[in-house]
Amino acid sequence: MDTNVTQLLKTYELKVTPQRMCIVEELMKNGHLSIDELYEKIRERFPSLSLATVYKNIHAMMDKNFIKEVKIPNVKSKFELTKNDHAHIICEKCGKVEDVDVNSLSIIKEVEEKSSYKIDHTDLIFSGICPECLTKES
Numbered sequence: 223m224d225t226n227v228t229q230l231l232k233t234y235e236l237k238v239t240p241q242r243m244c245i246v247e248e249l250m251k252n253g254h255l256s257i258d259e260l261y262e263k264i265r266e267r268f269p270s271l272s273l274a275t276v277y278k279n280i281h282a283m284m285d286k287n288f289i290k291e292v293k294i295p296n297v298k299s300k301f302e303l304t305k306n307d308h309a310h311i312i313c314e315k316c317g318k319v320e321d322v323d324v325n326s327l328s329i330i331k332e333v334e335e336k337s338s339y340k341i342d343h344t345d346l347i348f349s350g351i352c353p354e355c356l357t358k359e360s
């Protein structure tokens with residue numbers, strides 16, 4: 223048992239189960255995973271686990287704000303462990319999703335000025351071609 227993961231789940235007042243630990247470990251390893259990708263990886267270790275159970279666990283962890291859903295247009299939602307405010311970048315070739323540390327504050331400010339809204343949330347998603355795919359192309 224990974225004591226770090228156990229501790230982390232407890233911090234978020236989540237019951238510690240081997241399945242949940244597995245979900246957390248896979249998200250730590252892979253960053254962003256869709257429910258199907260996650261299910262496939264978890265099934266390697268828990269072959270009898272149903273997709274419904276994985277869903278239930280994910281939602282319990284989302285309720286505690288431990289896991290976040292990353293909604294990407296035209297792509298199945300990905301899930302990640304909640305981190306500091308960050309933007310996402312998706313590769314149009316291979317579909318990889320990565321974090322980019324950008325400060326969204328200046329963008330929020332600009333939108334507030336232009337719209338007179340009080341903005342409290344933004345999801346920034348950029349798309350393009352990742353360095354690996356760029357190398358393959360040339």
Ligand SMILES: [Zn+2]
Binds near residue numbers: 314317351
């Ligand atoms: Zn790529």
Ligand SMILES: [Zn+2]
Binds near residue numbers: 308321
């Ligand atoms: Zn992310």
